[in-house]
Amino acid sequence: MNEPHQGEFRITSEHDIVMARKVVRDAATALGFGITDVTRIVTAASELTRNIYHYAKSGVMHWRSLNQDASVGLELTFEDSGPGIADLEKAMEMGFSTGKGLGMGLPGAKRLMDELVIESTVGKGTTVVVRKWLKK
């Protein structure tokens, strides 16, 4: 685990949603996640990447491996300079959407991952950090 396990991926087009999934799939598989967890992580990444594309048009996904107290994990950060989210509590509710979505992106990603932290300022942008830990 000495080599750097991190990277970033820019999201600027709809097709980048698929490309981001590939990047995340490779990273999660390399860390040793099983197929079900890989699918959970990739699906969460797909939802969050699509949020960026739909609401902010462009943004960046960073990924890095975590090594903490002998636990291994994967952290994904989704950053955009889009419109921001006015009501974070509402945005985390299942079925709530201000756009054309299903309102499943954020709450769904939270369910699929172990941790989700979101920061948003209206007019400035949104950052979503999600983590998944490898079960021993």
Added chain:
Amino acid sequence: MALESISVIKLRDLLLVTVPPDPDDETISALQERVLQAMALYEARGLVLDISTVQTLDSFFARTVAETVQMVALMGGRTVLAGMCASVAVTATQLGLTVGNALTALDVDRALDLLNAAPSGARRV
């Protein structure tokens, strides 16, 4: 993903579509359009969506599938989703996704049996 990679195959009075492993949104939308055109063109009475190679079923994909099932139903057809792999089923359920009134089957063979054996009143999931 080239749109040409989706083919709608006519099998007697049914349609068979193999969904590519990692389709983008555009491909999924195109798939819906092609299926509906083929339903009308071939006067099909059923659709089998083979999703056995699909690795990621997210909310957009699920919504489009649910819509397609509904549209096919309005055109008098029944849809069977065939071959969802276990990891996708687990993830879709946790995410809270549903696929509308689609029938489901473990694989394409069973999906064809289901459509041939049950012209009406088949079990729904």
